[in-house]
Amino acid sequence: MLAGAKWDVIVVAAGRGTRMGTAESKQYLLLQDKPIVIHTLELFEAMEEVKEIVLVVGAQDVSRCEELLLQHHLHKVKAVAAGGSERQHSVRIGLELLQGEWVMVHDGVRPLVTPEAVRACMAAAENAGAAVLAVPVKDTIKQVNESGIIVATPDRRSLWAIQTPQAFRRSLLHEAHEAALAEGFVGTDDAMVVERYGAAVVVAEGDYTNIKITTPEDLPWAEFLLANREQQKEERRREGTGR
Numbered sequence: 001m002l003a004g005a006k007w008d009v010i011v012v013a014a015g016r017g018t019r020m021g022t023a024e025s026k027q028y029l030l031l032q033d034k035p036i037v038i039h040t041l042e043l044f045e046a047m048e049e050v051k052e053i054v055l056v057v058g059a060q061d062v063s064r065c066e067e068l069l070l071q072h073h074l075h076k077v078k079a080v081a082a083g084g085s086e087r088q089h090s091v092r093i094g095l096e097l098l099q100g101e102w103v104m105v106h107d108g109v110r111p112l113v114t115p116e117a118v119r120a121c122m123a124a125a126e127n128a129g130a131a132v133l134a135v136p137v138k139d140t141i142k143q144v145n146e147s148g149i150i151v152a153t154p155d156r157r158s159l160w161a162i163q164t165p166q167a168f169r170r171s172l173l174h175e176a177h178e179a180a181l182a183e184g185f186v187g188t189d190d191a192m193v194v195e196r197y198g199a200a201v202v203v204a205e206g207d208y209t210n211i212k213i214t215t216p217e218d219l220p221w222a223e224f225l226l227a228n229r230e231q232q233k234e235e236r237r238r239e240g241t242g243r
C-alpha cells in the first residue's frame, strides 16, 4: 500500500437507470468500448491517495463485475457488494465494509470526474470533515407549484449543483447514516444525510464536465468529452517528447 493512500472510495453502481431507458443498465453501457463504471473505477485506481475501493452493484451483476475487474486489472477494488433499493442503502452497505479514517462516495455513472477535482474535494474534507464537489448553477432556477405557477426565484448566487465525489471522515458518515436509518430518512445524496445529522458540509468547486450519465442525450456528450481529453493528453505527450 502507498504511504500517502489514506482514502477509501465507495463507487455506487446498483441503480437500474430507468431514466436512460436501455435494456442494459446504464453503468455497463460502453464509452469508447469500455463500460462506464470501468472508466470511473480506473480514475480512482490510478490515484495514489486512494487505498481501497468498494464497488456496490445490483445483486445480479456481482459475478460479471468481478470478471470485469480482473479483465481491467482493477486491484484496489477489495469487494463487490450487492446494493440496496435506494442509492442511500447502497452507500450504507459499502460503508459497512470499510474501516479507514476517510471515505469518498462516488456515482459509478460519473466517469468524467478529474483527479484534480477529486483532490480538491479530499482537501476540503480534510479541513472541514465533510465536503462535496459542486458547480454554481448557470441557469435561473424557479420553484414551481403543482399548477405550473412559479412561486419563487431563489437568488442564483446561493445555488450550487451538487456532484460526487462526496468526501467525509468515515465515522461522521457512518453515524449520520445510522441516524437516517433509525429515523427512516432517505435523501438523494450523502451530504443530505450528514446535513440532517447536524454537521457542516462544505462545497469544493468542481467543473461542469463531471456529468452524471442519466438520460440518453448524456451519452454522446460523454463520448465527446472523453475523446477531447484523450486528444489533449496525446498533444501533451507529443509536446513532452518534442514531436
Ligand SMILES: Nc1ccn([C@@H]2O[C@H](COP(=O)(O)OP(=O)(O)OP(=O)(O)O)[C@@H](O)[C@H]2O)c(=O)n1
Residues within 6 Å of the ligand: 012, 013, 014, 015, 016, 017, 018, 019, 020, 027, 056, 083, 084, 085, 086, 087, 088, 090, 091, 107, 108, 109, 110, 212, 213, 214
Ligand atoms: N439503489 C441504488 C440507486 C442508485 N445507485 C447508484 O447511484 C448513482 C446515481 O444514481 P442515478 O443516476 O439516479 O442512477 P439510477 O438510480 O440508476 O437512475 P434512475 O433514477 O434513472 O433509475 C448511480 O451510479 C446508481 O447506479 C445505487 O447504487 N443504488
Ligand SMILES: C[C@](O)(CO)[C@H](O)COP(=O)(O)O
Residues within 6 Å of the ligand: 087, 107, 162, 163, 164, 188, 189, 190, 212
Ligand atoms: C448524488 C448525486 O449525484 C448528486 O447529484 C445525485 O443526487 C444522484 O442521484 P439522483 O437520483 O440522480 O438524484
